[in-house]
Amino acid sequence: xxIPFEKLYQEFLRVLLKKGFAEERAELCAGIFAxxxxxxxxxxxxxxxPLFIRDIxxxxxxxxxxxxxxxxxxxxxxxxxxYGPGPxxxxxxxxxxxxxxxxxxxGCVALRNTNHWMRGGTYGWQAADAGCLAVCFTNTMxxxxxxxxxxxxxxxxxLVIAVPRKGGHIVLDMAMSLFSYGKLGVTRSHGELLxxxxxxxxxxxxxxxxxxxxxxMRPLPAGYWKGSGLAIMLDLLVTILSEGRSTSVIGEIxxxxxxxxxxxxxxxxxxxxxxxxxQITNTFIDYLHATIPLHEGESVYYPGERTLxxxxxxxxxxxxxxxxxxxxxLDM
Amino acid sequence: xxIPFEKLYQEFLRVLLKKGFAEERAELCAGIFAxxxxxxxxxxxxxxxPLFIRDIxxxxxxxxxxxxxxxxxxxxxxxxxxYGPGPxxxxxxxxxxxxxxxxxxxGCVALRNTNHWMRGGTYGWQAADAGCLAVCFTNTMxxxxxxxxxxxxxxxxxLVIAVPRKGGHIVLDMAMSLFSYGKLGVTRSHGELLxxxxxxxxxxxxxxxxxxxxxxMRPLPAGYWKGSGLAIMLDLLVTILSEGRSTSVIGEIxxxxxxxxxxxxxxxxxxxxxxxxxQITNTFIDYLHATIPLHEGESVYYPGERTLxxxxxxxxxxxxxxxxxxxxxLDM
Numbered sequence: 001x002x003i004p005f006e007k008l009y010q011e012f013l014r015v016l017l018k019k020g021f022a023e024e025r026a027e028l029c030a031g032i033f034a035x036x037x038x039x040x041x042x043x044x045x046x047x048x049x050p051l052f053i054r055d056i057x058x059x060x061x062x063x064x065x066x067x068x069x070x071x072x073x074x075x076x077x078x079x080x081x082x083y084g085p086g087p088x089x090x091x092x093x094x095x096x097x098x099x100x101x102x103x104x105x106x107g108c109v110a111l112r113n114t115n116h117w118m119r120g121g122t123y124g125w126q127a128a129d130a131g132c133l134a135v136c137f138t139n140t141m142x143x144x145x146x147x148x149x150x151x152x153x154x155x156x157x158x159l160v161i162a163v164p165r166k167g168g169h170i171v172l173d174m175a176m177s178l179f180s181y182g183k184l185g186v187t188r189s190h191g192e193l194l195x196x197x198x199x200x201x202x203x204x205x206x207x208x209x210x211x212x213x214x215x216x217m218r219p220l221p222a223g224y225w226k227g228s229g230l231a232i233m234l235d236l237l238v239t240i241l242s243e244g245r246s247t248s249v250i251g252e253i254x255x256x257x258x259x260x261x262x263x264x265x266x267x268x269x270x271x272x273x274x275x276x277x278x279q280i281t282n283t284f285i286d287y288l289h290a291t292i293p294l295h296e297g298e299s300v301y302y303p304g305e306r307t308l309x310x311x312x313x314x315x316x317x318x319x320x321x322x323x324x325x326x327x328x329x330l331d332m
Numbered sequence: 333x334x335i336p337f338e339k340l341y342q343e344f345l346r347v348l349l350k351k352g353f354a355e356e357r358a359e360l361c362a363g364i365f366a367x368x369x370x371x372x373x374x375x376x377x378x379x380x381x382p383l384f385i386r387d388i389x390x391x392x393x394x395x396x397x398x399x400x401x402x403x404x405x406x407x408x409x410x411x412x413x414x415y416g417p418g419p420x421x422x423x424x425x426x427x428x429x430x431x432x433x434x435x436x437x438x439g440c441v442a443l444r445n446t447n448h449w450m451r452g453g454t455y456g457w458q459a460a461d462a463g464c465l466a467v468c469f470t471n472t473m474x475x476x477x478x479x480x481x482x483x484x485x486x487x488x489x490x491l492v493i494a495v496p497r498k499g500g501h502i503v504l505d506m507a508m509s510l511f512s513y514g515k516l517g518v519t520r521s522h523g524e525l526l527x528x529x530x531x532x533x534x535x536x537x538x539x540x541x542x543x544x545x546x547x548x549m550r551p552l553p554a555g556y557w558k559g560s561g562l563a564i565m566l567d568l569l570v571t572i573l574s575e576g577r578s579t580s581v582i583g584e585i586x587x588x589x590x591x592x593x594x595x596x597x598x599x600x601x602x603x604x605x606x607x608x609x610x611q612i613t614n615t616f617i618d619y620l621h622a623t624i625p626l627h628e629g630e631s632v633y634y635p636g637e638r639t640l641x642x643x644x645x646x647x648x649x650x651x652x653x654x655x656x657x658x659x660x661x662l663d664m
Contacts, residue, residue, distance in 0.1 A: 073437030073603055075407055105405030108438055108598070133569060148632045149623035161565040163572065170568060172561045196538075196556065197528075204626045206528070218626075223554025224528065229504045229635040232620070233493040236502060237465060240495065240600065240612055248619040264596075266440070268572065271405055280572055287580040288564070291481035294536045294550075300480045303561040 002318030040310030044119035081114030090117035112244025121173035124162030128169035147228035171304035176231035334650030372642030376451035413446030422449035444576025453505035456494030460501035479560035503636035508563035
């Protein structure tokens with residue numbers, strides 16, 4: 001089943017207004033959810049919307065809370081999200097980071113007491129649309145064992161890096177776990193194995209069986225010890241910079257609430273001759289595309305390339321939806 | 333064979349002075365090489381020293397070149413390394429980044445036309461010693477295939493993240509390949525297999541055989557597609573920010589020469605109440621150490637923890653050296 005973008009957006013908007021969102025932020029959040037599905041990130045678009053509403057109903061998300069500046073040092077600012085909607089707060093803070101970068105060459109904003117930002121790539125595309133190079137990351141509840149550990153004590157702490165380009169931005173949006181819980185669930189429901197080992201089973205053995213990993217709660221960090229180390233460092237950075245909650249503190253309650261985030265931008269338009277970034281990125285992509293593929297018929301992609309293709313396809317043909325989730329939204 | 337730190341340092345110093353280094357920078361570089369071995373990073377200490385000298389003899393490294401500021405925008409500066417010694421240039425630019433952070437809360441320096449910085453962790457420890465949170469990264473020659481590719485077209489682009497702590501800094505120093513070429517070589521020489529799949533063989537199959545990977549030149553990015561994407565983004569960031577050479581351009585000559593780097597710091601001492609970072613990091617480490625291990629008798633470590641242990645052991649007992657490499661240095 002495919003739904004036009006506008007229909008998806010209007011339904012999200014209707015529900016958010018019903019939940020008491022002020023009009024402007026309802027429009028912003030409905031747009032972020034609809035655009036995530038449009039770009040093929042279904043897990044963080046329509047499929048996450050019911051959980052977002054559940055967190056509002058539980059009182060974790062304060063729909064009209066306003067972020068507040070708590071400290072400023074030059075091009076660095078610290079904000080408190082006051083438990084407002086994650087996508088709203090993240091969009092607001094990336095916007096502030098872009099402003100700082102436009103004024104001062106670079107900008108950095110740390111945000112505490114916010115909520116799940118949904119699709120991290122949203123804020124990478126936002127910065128790139130404004131002509132900025134950007135890095136942003138968030139912590140999460142404990143959902144992955146550190147390397148050598150048997151129980152989840154670190155977050156999968158998504159990291160986003162964006163480089164602007166007229167022909168389509170280059171945007172990496174990666175969590176520190178090799179596979180998301182969403183991917184594990186879908187693979188299990190199809191009765192399939194993962195393409196490579198994705199976690200440890202209850203006996204402590206590496207496995208490709210998604211069911212064994214969902215039972216053990218031991219998904220593998222991307223690159224084993226490397227993704228574990230990177231997740232640890234990202235959590236420390238966001239916690240310290242925002243003076244907010246670390247993954248360990250977030251883990252003290254069952255639900256994920258009050259996470260910490262960091263946004264960083266450099267104004268590429270101000271810092272370079274016109275056309276410089278365009279030339280570098282296009283040369284880079286040509287070089288990458290010319291790679292001999294490992295297996296015949298395969299291709300090498302730059303980060304974000306397939307996002308752009310999916311976007312074009314979904315705009316043309318409508319956005320594929322999980323019918324149960326869609327009905328759930330229609331019934332709200 | 334174990335050599336006292338001071339002896340190692342003095343030999344490096346002697347050779348660098350003989351190669352025409354001015355005294356102060358000879359001392360700095362000799363210290364960086366000796367400290368890398370002292371900290372257990374033998375691959376980038378003594379074992380890399382002969383290659384560093386070879387690059388000087390080839391004219392790739394200009395021993396007394398001075399880095400030059402080419403642009404400034406607020407707390408961001410762009411420097412040209414003028415093909416000076418990599419460790420000298422990187423140390424200089426991290427120092428400049430720390431100064432910017434002390435003045436303005438945060439600082440960022442991009443460096444072009446420099447050379448291999450040897451052990452990346454050096455600059456993380458340097459920033460943490462100055463009370464800064466730091467992130468730095470470098471590109472390299474093409475030495476790894478991008479995900480889906482059969483030939484090396486991306487670098488392993490090491491990334492360093494550091495958080496200061498009185499009881500021992502927390503420092504992550506990771507390349508984007510799962511295993512270094514050094515590790516592949518050592519594992520092959522011992523006739524062993526890698527602990528997990530570390531690359532593709534010439535037939536395009538994943539393998540634990542280091543010999544097959546050294547033959548195919550297809551080491552695996554850490555986290556497969558994830559490490560590949562991250563390596564791509566880091567290369568784009570350093571190239572654009574420094575207006576320097578990308579991995580593709582570095583690859584146009586056979587040797588690695590004229591790489592691009594980026595340094596970023598935040599002054600933790602200025603931005604927080606005294607003791608705040610100490611309390612956060614110590615609480616974090618206690619929480620991490622309390623993780624139930626996956627296998628009995630194993631432990632969970634924070635990034636940099638084992639470095640510190642090795643350092644203490646090597647200071648007490650002398651630094652283990654590869655006797656052939658040591659003799660090579662003595663003969664220089």
